Amino acid sequence: MRTNQASGAALPQMSNESFLTLFMVGVLAVIFAIACLVVPNFFQARNVLNIVTNNWFIIILGIGVTFLLITGNFDMSVGGVIALTGVLSVWFCQGANVSQNVLANGLGLPYILAVGLALLCAVGIGAINAFFIARLKVPSIIITLGTMMLARGIAQIITHGAQRNTSLPDEFGLVGTAALPGTNIKISVLVMVVLVLLAFVFEKMTVSGRRIYLIGANSEASRLSGVKVGRHLASLYMLSALLAGITGILLASEYKAGVSNRATGYEFDALVIALLGGVSIAGGFGSVLGMFVGAIILSVVTSAATGLLLSPDWQFTIKGVVTFLAILAQRFALDRRK
Amino acid sequence: MGPVAPQKAAWASKEQEGKTVSRTSQESVRGRLERSNALRANIKRVYIYVFLVLIVAIFSVAKLGQVEMFGRGHFLSPNSIVNLLRSAVPIMTLAGAFTLLMISGYIDLSVGSAMSLAAVVFALMIRSGASLPASIAGVLVMGIALGAINGFLVMKLRITPVIATLVTLNLYKGIALLIVPDGLSAIKGTAEAPMPAWINDYARKDVLLGLPWAFYVALLVIAALVILQRKTIIGKYAAAIGGNRTAAELSGISAVKMVWILYAAVGAFAALAGISRASYMSLGDPLSGDNMELDCIIAVLLGGTAFSGGEGSVAKTIVGALIIMCVTTGLMTVIPAYWQTVAKASVLLIAVILNHLLVRVKA
């Protein structure tokens, strides 16, 4: 009787957001259990760890995409920005006039400077998004699809539609390939974990983080409550582009190459994990933590599919079906809750 | 007493004057506003044609470098025009229906994938011995089904159009990739299962003036959609739903049914575009429709259709589509192909700005 009462009082207190996150954790547990039963050798320590670490780049992208999705906006340009910053960081670093081959010649800047400049360009793409969306009020999907093309297009111009991977200084490959001492966990994974934690703190504990939810919940009321909606959206777009830029730098370093068609479709993956994690564009809720859970769900499903020896071509179909099921399941769960 | 009255009168007349001044300034402001609106309306009416002529002119006058791909070495040579029109067939087929959907305030991002899937299925059917008409009919039915699925997700399950069609974009693309066997990049003729040569008949064989059936079908589609938009209730209802959905529904129009039909139509025309692509290339490439949604959006925006729906023109979208084709193929002759993406992105941004300046701003 007493416990009944307690849970009765506790339940309405839980916000829809935590409810959905918990719901998706439940879904994750079920999917994981099924995968362990069905897929041979699925439950191995290495495998389980891989599930979390293999998708570090999507999770970093997911942070910015999640924030924007909470405010009701899309960012489809992140994949293009990855390609652009990767290519730029390579180009800036490559030795100047070292070869007959145009693609081997770069600007010969020091690595740190090259990275800084590349990130600046990434933020520039974010600023274009911000201008069109926050100032001209153009639908975000149209503009970010355009800047996706723009960023990737510039990367293609610099690499002549292919890639740059020669005459790079040694320190270029350092951050992308180095592992934490004594483990085989890459620095990139550490960066991802740190960024997710920072994002979580930002989202839940800071004033700016709170304002993301306010804008998503009611943009007019936010304006009348003194939130500078346009400026806030603009900084979120630049943040999202910066995160994509960091991912681009890390990936370029890992492969020691700037590839112009790197990260095609990543923007969709980032959107999918956000949706799987319960972020809703309809109204200001969702969280980075949910997005993280969504990312794990997606990788459990895809690695289970690989474990079942399905061809990699299955991934698009699986992602599509899983996303629809997630959207419908979440809606059903929320409806039942009322 | 005497001097007071005139003084008062002077003050009164001054006030009068002040008032008239402010009124005339108000009127002149309004007049200027009306004139600028009229100007804007006129610019809106013609700018796209001017734009097209301008681009053709630039490419015609400019000394084009690598002109061998256009035969005689001139942008306006018959050969290059034929080439341009042939490559414009898919977007010409598809953009009209896409416009109607956007006029009603909805969007379909999955058109490129639907097109790829259609190309793959079409090639597969032809290779396994189906006749041309049967294959076309079969693929068209599939296209309608793909579009109807989008319509169902958006109108019945009420998933945001952008998200629903982004997911189906990947879903359809995934299915197309699954159909193509592992290790191959497309459905094409092999030693044991050769691709009949007549797969080309639809989109490559010269029927009239160097242009194939697919082109004339596209023309027919455009003509039909222009008439559909201007003369039938479909065009009118699309505009009504995009303009003021409440008003449309109060007048007894079923927005759900209407938009659903439009989604199905877009699916069908995406399939037709995929067929012409497959027929042209003699193979079913699961990536052949990639980024088609962007080309469509650019064409529609260039054509002056409002983001929010309500107004737009199929005919102008087609002009917009021709502009994109001119820019991309025209540029290809002067600069390397890897400049294309940036060129297209720039056209998109220009289209957005033009659209912002001419369409969105109201008096």
Add this chain to the structure above:
Amino acid sequence: MELTDNVLEIRDLVKDFPSVRAVNNVSFDIKRNTVHCLVGENGAGKSTLIKILTGADQRTSGNIRLNGAEYAPRSTKDAKLKGISTLFQELNVVDQLTVEENLSLGMEDTTLGFLRRTDKTKRMVEAMNSLEPSIKPRQLVSSLSVAKKQIVEIAKAVATESDIIIMDEPTAAISEGEIKRLFKIIKGLRERNVTVIYISHRLDEIFELGDYVTVMRDGKHIDTRPISQIKDRGELVKLMIGKTVFEQYTLKEGACKDPILEVRGLSNQKLNDICFDVHPGEIVGFYGLVGAGKTELARAIYGADSYGGEIRFKGRRLPNSPDKVIAAGIALVPEERRSQGLFTILTIRSNVPVMNMRKISRAGFIDGSRERKISQEYIEKLRIATSSMEKETRKLSGGNQQKVVLAKCLFADADLLMLDEPTRGIDVGAKSEIYAIIRRLSEEGKAIMIFSSELPEVVNICDTIYLLYDGSLKETIRNGCDLDSEKILHTVTGGA
């Protein structure tokens, strides 16, 4: 079918809302082919009655007969099919289509989907042009004025053979000249077998236009009479306000301090050269009817809309964006609490501090315990009825939602608090609590501005009352000295 004398018969109609009975046992008849006016103060139950007639709301009990047959519309569309069209304040025409296309929308004659120009369209256009010859059928509706758009809607209703057209404040947004033309058209409708139910706050219009008038007050039907039997607007005003006893206002004596807010020559599209002062500790009321410009005035001061003229706050020119205005020390409780004031999907705890995040944060980080403490404090102080501060605000009652918005604004530590329709749709208990809060604030020396279309509200608590009509300040009244409610109603309904 034999036509009855009464086109509409309403019997014992009741509509209950959770905390209030909005329509209380209303019965009256509407005679065929007349212009029937419906008057009453805000909250008298007119709009609820209309919503039941148009199918937007369902009745709790009672009977309505249309042409002698039971009438119970499920939706506005259903009502329209059954013969009752409505001219809503937000117009239902499609701007992007032509006049002709709008007229025939949904009723086109087609062959295989192709539009045909038939007699039907021609008849509709003729019907419209007989109402208003200057509208061309090929014109885009977006190029028409509001009044002409209304005429297009009226023409459409006439063409669909509606028995009744309901017009809700059709003159709120149109100019004098256009009003005259509209009236001629409305009068002409009687000959076309159309009954008009006309709702307006401008009483002169009712005398000019109406055949019958029904007065409602506090959800009850007071009287239905031919206009000819009503002597003058004074009598009508008396019927509307009844013997409402105002809560005793106590005259305040305060030293006259320097004004905190000075407004000079404030003008924009809806406002016309407005000047006034507000002093610390003063409660100022702005009273006017729908469309008088109250909300526009509040929004302009708040920096939410652009304006010309000068506003000085504490001697400094007021900046022109809400965030800066809030920082300067002004807070606004907006008119529409759900769409403008509240974050309905967020909890009470996250709603309360939004206008002054600095107070619950340090270096940009939110102090969670402080946030909870403050929310709890305001829940207690304003007596917000809730099981927990973690309740989403959409689950609260209207009165409690309004208290949350109020808490939000109080927490902003503003020296000037503007409240736009602070008690709309709130039950009596919560109302008097909110009044008590406002009084307490004024005793603390805060300046308060109340924008309201409910006379008892302003008379009850305001020290100074400004009367607004058509975007202009018409009169200033010192409460307790020269208050005369009949005269006030006279002024705000357009009387000279």
